[in-house]
Amino acid sequence: MTEPTPSAPVERSAATAGAPAQLLGASDIRRLAEEIGVRPTKTLGQNFVIDGNTIRRIVAAAEISADETVLEVGPGLGSLTLGLLDAATSVVAVEIDPVLAAKLPDTVARWRPGAVENFHLVLADAMKVTELPVQPTALVANLPYNVAVPVVLHLLQHFPSLRHGLVMVQDEVADRLAAGPGSKTYGVPSVKAAWYSGMRKAGVIGMNVFWPAPKIHSGLVAFTRRDPPATSATREEVFAVIDAAFAQRRKTLRAALAGWAGSAAEAERCLRAAGVDPTARGEVLDITAFARIAEAHARPGT
Numbered sequence: 174m175t176e177p178t179p180s181a182p183v184e185r186s187a188a189t190a191g192a193p194a195q196l197l198g199a200s201d202i203r204r205l206a207e208e209i210g211v212r213p214t215k216t217l218g219q220n221f222v223i224d225g226n227t228i229r230r231i232v233a234a235a236e237i238s239a240d241e242t243v244l245e246v247g248p249g250l251g252s253l254t255l256g257l258l259d260a261a262t263s264v265v266a267v268e269i270d271p272v273l274a275a276k277l278p279d280t281v282a283r284w285r286p287g288a289v290e291n292f293h294l295v296l297a298d299a300m301k302v303t304e305l306p307v308q309p310t311a312l313v314a315n316l317p318y319n320v321a322v323p324v325v326l327h328l329l330q331h332f333p334s335l336r337h338g339l340v341m342v343q344d345e346v347a348d349r350l351a352a353g354p355g356s357k358t359y360g361v362p363s364v365k366a367a368w369y370s371g372m373r374k375a376g377v378i379g380m381n382v383f384w385p386a387p388k389i390h391s392g393l394v395a396f397t398r399r400d401p402p403a404t405s406a407t408r409e410e411v412f413a414v415i416d417a418a419f420a421q422r423r424k425t426l427r428a429a430l431a432g433w434a435g436s437a438a439e440a441e442r443c444l445r446a447a448g449v450d451p452t453a454r455g456e457v458l459d460i461t462a463f464a465r466i467a468e469a470h471a472r473p474g475t
Contacts, residue, residue, distance in 0.1 A: 195225070195284070197250065197251065198224075202252060205250045206221075211272060222315060222382055223383065227378060228255075231339065231393065232253075235337075237311055241311050243257045243261045244305070244311065244314075244332070244338075246316060247269070247315060247317060248267075248277060249268075249273055251281065253314075254277065255285055258292060259285075261291075264293070267305075268294065268295070269298050269299070277292075299324050300320065300323060300324060302328075308334040310334055313338055321343065322350070335398060337370075338396055342392060343392070344390040349362045351374040353459075354457050361416065364459075364460055365412060372395070372396045374393070375393040375395040376392070376393040378391040378393065404461075407467075411467045417430050425451060426450075426455060427451035427452065428440075442469070443466050446469035447466040449465070449466060
């Protein structure tokens with residue numbers, strides 16, 4: 174069966190109704206890009222997925238329920254968007270590039286004519302979005318490598334309706350997000366992500382399924398929302414401790430937190446009050462320990 178061209182809507186006959194819906198392939202992606210004069214830019218981290226099987230793998234790994242609304246960041250030319258529309262009730266796509274955003278509704282209309290009303294497009298920087306037309310329950314996105322961590326943290330902070338998700342990021346970043354205490358890759362992204370959710374590595378994606386092909390592998394990270402640690406400290410106060418602890422990660426916590434606490438002696442007091450060894454390093458602490466340190470700092474003299 175030949176793939177439809179972007180100039181004609183996808184019609185599924187009774188004979189093909191049970192077959193998987195067609196997705197954008199390499200020739201389709203390049204044709205769409207040529208139509209709107211787009212060349213992928215490194216500045217925006219644009220690497221478009223050109224392999225339908227990879228899209229199906231991502232959607233399956235995201236475990237999207239049919240009644241969910243999915244938030245997609247950086248839909249680009251719409252390859253993942255179509256797969257998500259097949260799996261969910263609706264998709265909210267946030268795109269920063271006005272040229273790409275202008276083409277997306279047309280692509281959805283041509284390839285998934287029955288899902289037009291279920292597609293919501295927001296032209297915006299995902300790092301600045303705090304409201305959406307529909308409250309999403311899941312996040313599924315192929316994120317630009319250079320902004321992946323701040324985008325994930327921003328969305329988890331501002332959209333508590335997000336209960337789970339799957340993001341594709343640089344493989345090294347995936348390892349950092351999913352790392353646990355004591356790991357060499359454990360750091361600020363690991364701990365801050367743990368404030369909102371449990372994260373796990375869900376796979377590795379090769380380079381040749383993208384156009385243009387990046388020079389490194391991508392990693393899939395799945396997450397499930399959970400409550401933050403029970404603490405009287407605010408998120409901002411806890412994150413300040415995390416930042417200070419890893420700014421000088423090879424130093425003991427007593428030394429690394431001296432500037433944050435006001436002195437090494439006050440840092441040691443906070444650590445001991447939190448039940449943390451002052452000679453330990455930040456890389457061995459979980460999110461609950463950082464919360465206890467922040468809480469102790471908020472109770473001077475205890």
